[in-house]
Amino acid sequence: MFDYKNNIEFVAANQFRIKGEILNIDRFGSGHINDTFCVRTDASNGKSYLLQRINHHIFSNVEGLMHNTKIVLDHLKAKLAHLGTEYVEKSTLTLIPTIGDGLYHQDEKGDYWRMFLLLENTKSYDIVETPQQAFSGGQAFGQFQKRLSDLDARNLVEILPNFHNIDFRMDNLRKAIADNKAGRVDAVSDILAYIFEREERMRNILKMANAGELPLRITHNDTKFNNVLLDQDDNVQCVIDLDTVMPGYVAYDFGDAIRTIINSAAEDEEDVTKVVLNIPLFQAYTEGYLSEAREFLTDAEMNSLLDGVFLLPFMQAVRFLTDYIDGDTYYKIHYPEHNLVRTKSQLKLVQELELHEEELAAILTENITK
């Protein structure tokens, strides 16, 4: 039997409208920011729940965050309502209200909690294995953008401003170097040189956007592949992790998905020789994505996708390195040099992408003109 005495997750879980008595609560998933738990109960309906402690040092506006999540979910659910309740519950996240009918609970320590229904019998992949999985992922994020394309962006709070703005990320890196809080700057000078050499090219999307060439849309902004749930047959089921849904440019979502799909190794692989490209998966994701998105993307947006493919792993490296130089205050780390390992691994990916740029560009062109 679950030992619940003084267990903060247990106390938090009981603030929500769950059915049955809690049997156990276990850590769940591999997120770097929030803490996620799976809550199982003895309820006869067999439903389980996902409990999350929101990292409010990063998401300081929890009210705004939950307001965004609710608006996005209501919009998606309304779009799918004609397909029936069961379908809607499987293909979108469902928030569980607190017993006071709120969207989140704040505990005595000041921590914030929220709860979703757990989507059973789904699969998520940190590393993609088959073109079918990649194709489904592309469809999932293409559909997601399409379904939100008529949601008025003014309804959403920009929850983490400048999230994918490379100038902002480079400024943060420069500040971290100047402060050198953890005394690590000298040891990473070669890596910094590699980054600064590439900085200008990485500004392409921002330049196009500033010139008014790219429409601002509602994007997901955390399209790592493990944020798509596939069903047992690897067909699309549900897009998850809506924390960063905000106005953005489609190339950011495309690039972040490719960052995780095309890499044969994990985001934090220590042995960088294992970071090699799986180009058939790039092809499959591109096909899946454009099968949904072709109808609403402008020519300029389609032409910006390749820049997103280079930008997102680069920016991820900049963010990991900034955190390393700052002394590891943002991302959860599992060992002392974790952020440095992540940085090197992402930069190896940038290098591989550069080596295969022509091939990737050809695949994109072929799919765009289909």
Ligand code: GN1
């Ligand atoms: C963080 O926590 P998680 O894994 O959903 C981060 C993303 C990064 C990702 C790298 C709010 O996402 O931007 O791409 O780690 N989320 C935030 O794995 O910073």
Ligand code: MG
């Ligand atoms: Mg996330």
